[in-house]
Amino acid sequence: MFSANTNLRVLAYHTVPSSEKFDGQIQYLIKNYNVISIKDLYQHIFIGKSLPSRAVLITFDDGDISVLENGLSVLEKYDLPSVLFVITDLIDSSNTFWCRWVEKIYEKKGRSYKEAREKVNSLKNIPNKERMEYLNNLEKAESRQLKSAELQILQSKKMVIGNHTHTHPMINNCTKQEIEQELEATKSLFKKWDLEGYPFFAYPNGNWDAKSEKILKEKGVEMAFLFDHQINKNKINPLRISRIRVDADTELNEFKVKVSGLHSKIMSLR
Numbered sequence: 511m512f513s514a515n516t517n518l519r520v521l522a523y524h525t526v527p528s529s530e531k532f533d534g535q536i537q538y539l540i541k542n543y544n545v546i547s548i549k550d551l552y553q554h555i556f557i558g559k560s561l562p563s564r565a566v567l568i569t570f571d572d573g574d575i576s577v578l579e580n581g582l583s584v585l586e587k588y589d590l591p592s593v594l595f596v597i598t599d600l601i602d603s604s605n606t607f608w609c610r611w612v613e614k615i616y617e618k619k620g621r622s623y624k625e626a627r628e629k630v631n632s633l634k635n636i637p638n639k640e641r642m643e644y645l646n647n648l649e650k651a652e653s654r655q656l657k658s659a660e661l662q663i664l665q666s667k668k669m670v671i672g673n674h675t676h677t678h679p680m681i682n683n684c685t686k687q688e689i690e691q692e693l694e695a696t697k698s699l700f701k702k703w704d705l706e707g708y709p710f711f712a713y714p715n716g717n718w719d720a721k722s723e724k725i726l727k728e729k730g731v732e733m734a735f736l737f738d739h740q741i742n743k744n745k746i747n748p749l750r751i752s753r754i755r756v757d758a759d760t761e762l763n764e765f766k767v768k769v770s771g772l773h774s775k776i777m778s779l780r
């Protein structure tokens with residue numbers, strides 16, 4: 511069941527470089543919006559429970575360690591719920607999220623940041639098999655990653671752990687079989703780690719396509735989040751929930767503009 515007249519903002523953070531600016535942003539949200547949980551949103555979409563006015567859902571993509579180190583204490587201080595979309599292949603490992611991994615290796619080789627970003631972007635636009643082959647041949651770069659035991663702690667502190675695939679492929683560059691393998695791997699790990707958020711999915715890079723959406727649905731995904739910088743107005747399609755990208759280290763004035771939705775209007779005018 512879809513209910514009308516919603517006005518929901520879903521914020522998509524990645525890292526939390528320091529607690530200080532993030533704390534200011536959270537205080538602003540508390541004063542001006544109503545922070546909801548993903549369970550509130552689920553009940554709104556599927557059983558028609560109404561949302562408060564000016565509802566905001568806080569999400570984080572990629573499961574960066576800084577969310578645990580700098581973000582959790584702020585959210586706990588104000589007793590706020592959130593969602594952390596994790597890449598299951600990285601959990602309990604010391605590997606680096608692949609976009610950062612390419613950047614690290616390029617830096618080590620004395621290549622520019624611009625060159626590294628061009629490489630990352632090219633890897634986002636080729637068949638997934640070729641992306642995997644490139645990464646399989648790339649020298650390792652170590653990073654501290656979240657452990658499964660830490661995910662359980664986060665889950666117990668109102669941070670729902672959601673599904674951001676197993677290896678963060680661009681879903682639109684995957685075959686049907688690759689998408690199924692990604693989801694099967696994630697599903698079994700969520701079960702093994704006693705995590706509830708497998709049905710809540712964030713598209714890597716926000717790359718949506720119709721073929722993938724069908725497979726996600728078949729594989730038990732109930733809510734899927736985009737990266738389209740839009741506010742959710744009126745009816746919410748549970749498999750196409752809009753999100754606004756924000757950064758935890760931006761100045762409050764810039765943050766206010768982004769959360770207002772004005773930013774996406776400016777972007778679309780360009």
Ligand SMILES: [Zn+2]
Nearest residue numbers: 571572714715
């Ligand atoms: Zn991501």
